[in-house]
Amino acid sequence: MEPILTINNLTKKFGYLTAVKDLSFTINKGNVYGILGPNGSGKSTTLGIVLNVVNKTNGNFHWFDGNTTTHDALKQVGAIIERPNFYPYMTAEQNLKLVCRIKGVDHSKIAEKLEVVGLLDRKDHKFKTYSLGMKQRLAIASALLNDPEILILDEPTNGLDPQGIHQIRQIIKDIAADGTTILLASHLLDEVEKVCSHVVVLRKGEKLYSGRVDEMISSHGFFELKAEKHDQLIQLLEAHSNFGKLKIEDDLITAFLNEPMSASDFNKLMFDKGILLSHLVKRKESLEEQFLQLTDNLETNQKTA
Structure with a gap:
């Protein structure tokens, strides 16, 4: 170059x-x-x-x-x-x-x-x-x-x-x-x-x-999820290696992916675990979300330094 x-x-x-x-x-x-x-x-x-x-x-x-x-x-x-x-x-x-x-x-x-x-x-x-x-x-x-x-x-x-x-x-x-x-x-x-x-x-x-x-925005994205078995869904997500950070607002769960996973594969996995999802949307992180994560990481590093 x-x-x-x-x-x-x-x-x-x-x-x-x-x-x-x-x-x-x-x-x-x-x-x-x-x-x-x-x-x-x-x-x-x-x-x-x-x-x-x-x-x-x-x-x-x-x-x-x-x-x-x-x-x-x-x-x-x-x-x-x-x-x-x-x-x-x-x-x-x-x-x-x-x-x-x-x-x-x-x-x-x-x-x-x-x-x-x-x-x-x-x-x-x-x-x-x-x-x-x-x-x-x-x-x-x-x-x-x-x-x-x-x-x-x-x-x-x-x-x-x-x-x-x-x-x-x-x-x-x-x-x-x-x-x-x-x-x-x-x-x-x-x-x-x-x-x-x-x-x-x-x-x-x-x-x-x-x-x-x-x-910068090549993350694997995230799922927006809702299910009647709300607490059980959270436990499964926390235990699964494919998922990192979880964000919970009322009954909406946002689960960020560590590895690639399609919505259909995730839906089947949840069904096999006995969880029926009432809401499932897969999204890609925007530059704004990446920017906020970078900023959060800097502030965390400065506090621990």
């Missing part, structure tokens, strides 16, 4: 506060990476460091093969880490012409990038007439003008309505399908699950997980 960005033991302290703690991960070419975590987890600080707008305290990072200076590497990076900042009384096209001049890019790129974000038919409209979602899409077009190797987005759908969120997510998928590597920071589990191939999960500046999204 060809590395785009490599981060090694990165730490950033603001006085007594450690915003990023000993963070390491690698972004490889051609994938969509999410940095996932709640507000204050160190996502924006990490992006700021690799974009040279925040000074690191310890550790290091390098772009591409490590033989390119950060200054030169950033010429191959497109980034949006703040709210779109364009001249309100100028049109979209006029604003992008200014960006082209700053980046040393030919004006011929403007129509191409406006097409990518679905704004070509609004190129002659003033920026101040744009909705929040359109402003964000214009910012993405601006970041794409230099045909970057990687596009970095900080909370790209923040504040948008459902239609705007859907449009931005689809644009991200389309850009990635064209071969551009994408790194986005988000506090939305749903966003990362739908858009990203890889995820780095942060909490209070610490990495909880780094890897493929589908591997």
Whole structure:
């Protein structure tokens, strides 16, 4: 795999506060990476460091093969880490012409990038007439003008309505399908699950997980169960090696699987044990449930340390 960005033991302290703690991960070419975590987890600080707008305290990072200076590497990076900042009384096209001049890019790129974000038919409209979602899409077009190797987005759908969120997510998928590597920071589990191939999960500046999204949510799932012989069912589940954690809310039992098991096999097993199930649903754990488990594990480890 060809590395785009490599981060090694990165730490950033603001006085007594450690915003990023000993963070390491690698972004490889051609994938969509999410940095996932709640507000204050160190996502924006990490992006700021690799974009040279925040000074690191310890550790290091390098772009591409490590033989390119950060200054030169950033010429191959497109980034949006703040709210779109364009001249309100100028049109979209006029604003992008200014960006082209700053980046040393030919004006011929403007129509191409406006097409990518679905704004070509609004190129002659003033920026101040744009909705929040359109402003964000214009910012993405601006970041794409230099045909970057990687596009970095900080909370790209923040504040948008459902239609705007859907449009931005689809644009991200389309850009990635064209071969551009994408790194986005988000506090939305749903966003990362739908858009990203890889995820780095942060909490209070610490990495909880780094890897493929589908591997993070590749648990064997769980059964939701109800039966008249409620207590007997719980005893059987606790004694069976196929099951791990049990969650009991009133008469609903949620049993998490340690190993693969089909609903029909489980139903037969219970029938053979003399238990008739009145409710049986098999579900797959969502990224949200995985995230909560990671968080719980960290808190448990910290308490026992």
